[in-house]
Amino acid sequence: MSSRRSVGSQIVFNNPRAISVRSGGSKTSNSTINVTLARRLLFPYLPLTTPLPPLVGTYGTPEENEKRRNDPAFKALNNELYDFLALVVRGFVLPWWSKITPRDKEFPQEITRIAASLIKQVESRAMAADIPALLANAIPLLVAQHYQDFRLAQAKLPTSYATGLQGHSDSLPHLFHSFQPHMAVTAEGTVDPNYLRQVVEHIMKACLPPEDWEAEAERAIIREIVLKILLESAFPRLSQPWFIQKTMLELLGPPKETVPPPPVTRSGSAFHTFVILFLSAVQVVSGFAIAAIAGLQATLHTVTEVNASTFRQKTTSQTGEDMAFPTLEMLAEILNMRERAAAAAILYLLQLILGALAPFVNRLVPYLFYTHTHPSMFTKILAQSKKVLFPDGYPGPPPVEPTIEEQVLIREQLEKRLFDCVFPVAAKLLFGTKLSIQGRTIRGILDPLGSKQCNVHLLIFLLDAIVVSLFPELALSPTSKREPSDGATDADLDAMIYSPYDKSDPLDGRSNSPGQGTP
Template identity: 25%
Template sequence: MAALRTVPSRKRGPPVSTTVPTEVDRAQAQPLHRRILFPPSSSAESPRILHSSAHETLDPLILDLIALSLRAYVTPWYNGAISRDPDKAFLQAVTAVLVHVVQALEVRLAAVDWANVLLSELPDVLANHYRDWDSAVERAGGGMAHNLSVDDMFHHLQPHIAIHLRQAAEGETTARHRVTPEVDRVYLRALVNRLLKLLLPPEDYRSETERAIVREIIVGVVFGTVFNRVAQPWFIHGLIAKQLEAREAERAVAQKTAAADDRPAGTGFVDKAFTALLSLPLLFASLASTFSALSSSARTTSSDRSSSPPPHESLIALILAVVPSSVFLSQLVYLVSLPLAFFSTQLGSFLAQSVTGHACSASTVKVVLEGAIKGMFPNDGWPAPKEEDPDEEAQDELRRRCEEALARALPSSIPSLLYPRLPAEPPDPRIHLARHLLRPLTSHTANVHLFLSIVDLVVGKVFPELIVAPED
């Protein structure tokens, strides 16, 4: 009989779970887009989309947005009651086409000077929009335009080949106005068809059926929703009110948290003063390096921006168009314009770097994608049920909430400076200024013109080959 071996005793640790993960558990641990686009047994890797270094952060969000869109709008009509695609090959094929489109857009978006668009061209569009609206309000109903409403006059002051007005039918949400705008579907189809030719793979664009389906989805669903619903005044008022009210709630929570965690005043003041003294050398060094960087970048980019006006001029023109005119504002703009003109090159470079570093950063794109996913699919990854348009009473309530939220966001001293003759009775005088700032947003016609102008601006920058040079 073999001798027994003595095994040294070991200290027992916590029991180790020997449960083997099931196939369902492994599937739930996968990212959302893989659970939708790939079968559980698939070993294929998720496609890489972006060429930039931010692809690890943004690719999963883009794929999630694509997957949720396909599950909500493609799978129901393709599979129906009988699954025609158990291996999800069709969804993967559609995803491959959309990935190609996103990659083509990435290359084009990277070539656009977004600093110039956001700081110069877009403010010019908005300033002209406000000026045309004020001019329409002043001219409508008087002189030779005695039979024209404000919407009619604005449409004549800002004509567009794709927009025409028709008489509002009884029962429409715009029935309080005499006319309602319509965007020409022929114009939109021609525009989308040219975009598809530049974005789709050649073999997909040559397929007339595929091209027609994609075109009609974009024209009917995307553009149709934007111009018919998103451009409604009540929708914009509700959107602004929700954003401002959410920020108010966040500030209130932050103030309560800061008050609860606040230490004794003496200790806090000493710590803050000591920290500020220690940071002064770093602050001066940072300012010096920033100024030198701005000076060098200004010299290198001055030749590229010599044809366009300095950004601060467009921003000042926008402010003058939006806020009410006053003696105080005129004097303030005059005093501020002198130093701004002297440092216009450095200021332009600073603003351009700020836009490039913040508005066009990966973190900003990440926030936009997360907001798009949450807004488009709020019901646990599914679209929200279609809601009926609010009646006139509900629309007035949204407008009131928007005005009050914007008024609370304004400093209390601004209305007395911009509106020296504001009525003294309640409500808050800032509400009068808020109404003035929101004045063109009360018109569906003006909103459609503004949205289409922005679409034309962005399309012209991203797809410059579609722009026709004006005749001499």
């Protein structure tokens, strides 16, 4: 009989009875066939020589799709998606489905087919959406609003605004919730599963064909799987301050090792020392000149490419703002630049420069996005997501919260790493002239991300912004706030998502601009 051994997410079958008949006798040879987990669970009847059907790269002409199908980067992304989907099926479907019908292999295939339709439709919508405006406009404004509201709530803690909240263990999340109310989040940071359930339901209704939408059992299973991943795996991790700080440490990388200067010796004449200093100065100047020339050539090349690019260009985002100002506003809020004279002067100077270069920047942002977005980047994101969500090949337990001492150590390491990333001269201009002011600025960067309850609000608003960018029909428009349109019911309107681009709050009519009020 053939033996089987598990290797990661692959199953290796060793067949010692592969017999080759020749004249004069027979000979036994070993043949090893690698069967991935996706083939074993999702495509059990597909021949091993037949490649898996593509999940991504099917949004163009047949010639373009064929070219992407043969691209190694798209192949790696396709395999990573199937492996992720197989882990989801094994972790969330097979534990209860195998108890009902252990030999049935068609149900996972049906779920895979529906999930593949969803992935393809989401990819086609992402190609048609204005993703550069989402990354350069909506998300920076939401982050800036989060920092602004957090500091405002923190400033009101010792005032009479927190008088009625003295019975709560932490008044800060309740004050913050009053600045950023959301129907899906409570003041304690609890997410309403019905809100996310309705979001996933609307996405599936917009993406699935009628025959798949009518399959209520499969549709409900996929919806609950997505909901379980969001509520039990993604949100509990992404909202933890220590997890955010640890992720920032990993993104910044280890600090550079400083080489100590050579010891000073008294031997040698003054002329020899002068020659060494002169040659060192010449080397520094020549290196700076070469770097300046290379930078100028790269800038001219980029300007030429941007002006001649054929990418889908949009001069303004959905809010009518230039694409450069929201990112600058986010940096100004994070660094709290308006509180220091030197940093405020730099901010106003950058605003003047970006105002003069606004038409070019509006073309530069889509160019940079579409030229630097590669399938390999999404492959790395999926691989990292698998490690976080499925650490041992199965859904991981809730994150183990580090001790108070470990969290303090992570925070101190990150503060030191952020301070070391900036040159001393730039640190005095951006963070302050004194070390005490610089330390307070560094702590002010991390404090707005130090509350789990407040971070949940930011995650929900970011999720809304992403969903509305891909599915603009889910945004709450002014017409839908007054009366149902196109046969929509009141339940459909209740499940609609607030768009971060709306200028008014449908609850009370207050200002809802990303720059002021609640996002």
